[in-house]
Amino acid sequence: MLSLVQEEFKNEELSLVVHRKPDCLVEFDVHATAELIQKAKKLATKNVAKEVEIPGFRKGKAPNEIVAKKFAPQIERELHKQLADQAYIGAQKLAHVHLLNNNAKISYDLKSFDSNGAHLVFSFETEPQIPVVDKALFERKPVEKPEVSDKQIDEAVRQMMFFYAQWTPVTERPIQDGDYIMIDLDTIDGETTTQVFRNVRFEVSKERMAAWMQNLVAGAKSGDVLEGMSEADATASDKEKEEFQPKKVRLTILKVEEAQLPALDDEFAKKVGSETVEAMRKSIEDLLNARAEEKVQKDLREQINDFLSENYPFDLPKSLIAAETNHRLQQLMQESKFKSEWNRSSEEEKKKIENNVTNEAIQAIRIFYISRKIVQDAKIPVTHKEIQEEAVATMRYFSSPKTDQIPKELFALALSKILLAKAQDFILGLTSTEQPTI
Numbered sequence: 001m002l003s004l005v006q007e008e009f010k011n012e013e014l015s016l017v018v019h020r021k022p023d024c025l026v027e028f029d030v031h032a033t034a035e036l037i038q039k040a041k042k043l044a045t046k047n048v049a050k051e052v053e054i055p056g057f058r059k060g061k062a063p064n065e066i067v068a069k070k071f072a073p074q075i076e077r078e079l080h081k082q083l084a085d086q087a088y089i090g091a092q093k094l095a096h097v098h099l100l101n102n103n104a105k106i107s108y109d110l111k112s113f114d115s116n117g118a119h120l121v122f123s124f125e126t127e128p129q130i131p132v133v134d135k136a137l138f139e140r141k142p143v144e145k146p147e148v149s150d151k152q153i154d155e156a157v158r159q160m161m162f163f164y165a166q167w168t169p170v171t172e173r174p175i176q177d178g179d180y181i182m183i184d185l186d187t188i189d190g191e192t193t194t195q196v197f198r199n200v201r202f203e204v205s206k207e208r209m210a211a212w213m214q215n216l217v218a219g220a221k222s223g224d225v226l227e228g229m230s231e232a233d234a235t236a237s238d239k240e241k242e243e244f245q246p247k248k249v250r251l252t253i254l255k256v257e258e259a260q261l262p263a264l265d266d267e268f269a270k271k272v273g274s275e276t277v278e279a280m281r282k283s284i285e286d287l288l289n290a291r292a293e294e295k296v297q298k299d300l301r302e303q304i305n306d307f308l309s310e311n312y313p314f315d316l317p318k319s320l321i322a323a324e325t326n327h328r329l330q331q332l333m334q335e336s337k338f339k340s341e342w343n344r345s346s347e348e349e350k351k352k353i354e355n356n357v358t359n360e361a362i363q364a365i366r367i368f369y370i371s372r373k374i375v376q377d378a379k380i381p382v383t384h385k386e387i388q389e390e391a392v393a394t395m396r397y398f399s400s401p402k403t404d405q406i407p408k409e410l411f412a413l414a415l416s417k418i419l420l421a422k423a424q425d426f427i428l429g430l431t432s433t434e435q436p437t438i
Contacts, residue, residue, distance in 0.1 A: 009094035013039070016091045024100070024129075024317040028091045028122040032083065037115060040086050044078035084108050087120050100125040100317050125317040130373040135427045138307050143299045146292040148285060156284045160272055161261045170256040174219045179204045180259055181217060184252040188227070192344060195337065199254065213251070222256045301424045308370050309363065316365055324361035329354070368416050371423035380422050382415075390414035 007018040013036040019027040048071050052059075057066075088106070099106070104125050111119035170179060180203055185196040202209050204217060212231040220226060228251070232244035262268050266276050274280035332338045342350065375382060391406045391414035 007095065009091075011090070011094065014087060014090050014094075016094055018095050018097060022315055024125050024127065024315050026097050026124055026126045028088070028095070028097075028120075030087045030091050030120045030122065032087050032118040032120065034116050036086060036090065037083065037118060040083040041075070041079050043082045043086070044075050047082070048074050048078055080110060080113070083113070083118060084110070084120060087118070088122055091122065097126055100127055100320065104319070125319055128314050128316055128369055130314055130369050131312045132377065133308065133312060133370065133374050133427075135374075137311065138304065138427050140300065140428075141303055143296045143303075145296050148288045148292055152288055153281055153284050156288065157264065157281065158261075161264070161268070162259065164262045164268070164271065166260040168258045168260070169222075170258055171222055174221055175204055175217050175253075175256055177205055178258075180257045182254040182257070184254065186250045188248045188250055193250070194341065194344075196249075216251060217253065220253055222253055224253045226251045226253070300428065304424045304427050305367060307427075309366065312370055314366065314369075316362060316369075320365060321358065321361055324365055325354070325358045328357050328361055332357070364416075367420060371416075371419040374423040374426055375419050378426050380426060382418055382422065386418050387411060387414045390417055 006020075009016040009018070013033055015031045015033075017029040019029060021027060050059075052071055052074070054066060054070065088108075107123040109121045111121060113119075167180075175181060180201055182199060182201050184198050185200070187194045187196055202213070204214060206214065210230070211233055212228065216226050216228040228249060230247050230249050232241045232246075236244065264277060269275065269277045269280040272280060274283055333342070342353070345353065374380075388406075388411075391410045394410060394414060395406055
């Protein structure tokens with residue numbers, strides 16, 4: 001592996017060349033002087049003397065000269081250890097290249113050794129070297145805000161009405177337009193069947209069901225199992241048609257129903273928390289506008305993530321990538337659907353999944369590091385309270401925890417979210433104050 005960067009240091013005990021290599025790997029090439037050898041030997045003799053017993057002397061009190069004669073092999077072994085420790089400590093005092101974390105491993109190789117000097121090589125991972133981000137280079141692309149019109153409001157009202165609908169089973173006649181069907185859907189590839197979804201309701205209509213599915217269920221009844229091919233809709237864009245991959249499917253009709261919706265009046269509006277239909281529609285309009293604005297912000301922030309990823313690449317430690325990949329795979333394995341698909345996958349398919357997860361891990365780690373640097377460089381405050389509130393908000397999706405019960409992993413995730421949001425705000429020009437980070 002070729003060295004990318006070399007730095008040289010020297011004092012009376014050692015000379016050091018620091019090689020910075022790909023994947024955040026650092027190599028200390030150390031030449032120890034006779035002075036450091038003697039220092040290590042004294043420490044080795046002292047340590048051995050503390051542990052051995054010599055007749056006529058209390059344990060640990062025998063003169064070093066006697067210990068050196070009687071326990072030369074033990075001192076030699078301890079000397080190598082002390083030499084490695086002292087050489088590494090001395091090299092760090094000169095170079096100040098910190099380990100990646102407290103769990104980082106240091107590889108050590110003693111190339112040569114005698115009383116006049118020694119050649120030692122240490123290898124370890126360090127933190128990534130993050131580039132400085134110039135936010136002026138970010139070019140915001142226009143983002144179209146989703147339309148909020150009477151049509152969207154009408155559809156939202158209609159979906160709310162289904163919560164109060166009266167459902168009547170259809171068993172005697174074939175399926176017709178306006179019916180609602182509950183179905184299971186699987187894809188079939190040779191001998192392999194893959195679940196797409198279970199117990200999902202569809203309205204049988206041109207507006208709300210894909211044409212291929214509508215044609216497939218036409219004339220069928222509850223309990224039927226149908227097979228066919230999925231197809232791109234005629235109304236799809238050219239790009240959507242090009243990207244669409246037809247698949248053989250198996251569709252199981254679990255039940256067929258008719259729905260009687262409630263009357264759209266003030267009484268219904270009161271059921272959903274509004275005094276009048278007009279007030280209900282205004283509330284829905286406000287909600288849809290808020291969601292539309294969230295969509296705009298999300299798209300803008302995705303632009304920033306792409307900008308950072310494309311313009312500021314940097315190396316990452318392999319151990320960090322491996323740990324994050326493993327963590328993500330373990331999280332996925334807790335999902336029954338993913339685990340089922342994994343168990344059915346070939347070795348080649350599993351490798352592809354692992355590669356995708358690894359790429360996602362690399363992206364996430366890079367975004368974390370570069371977000372942290374943006375926040376630090378801009379002196380944007382990040383408080384413990386903000387991180388705790390974000391962690392609690394995340395936990396509330398699952399329970400109502402006490403703050404002392406929040407796992408460390410969740411605090412780490414909350415910190416990542418806070419850093420990214422603040423970095424994105426800074427690039428978008430939304431940061432109003434710049435103070436020291438807490």
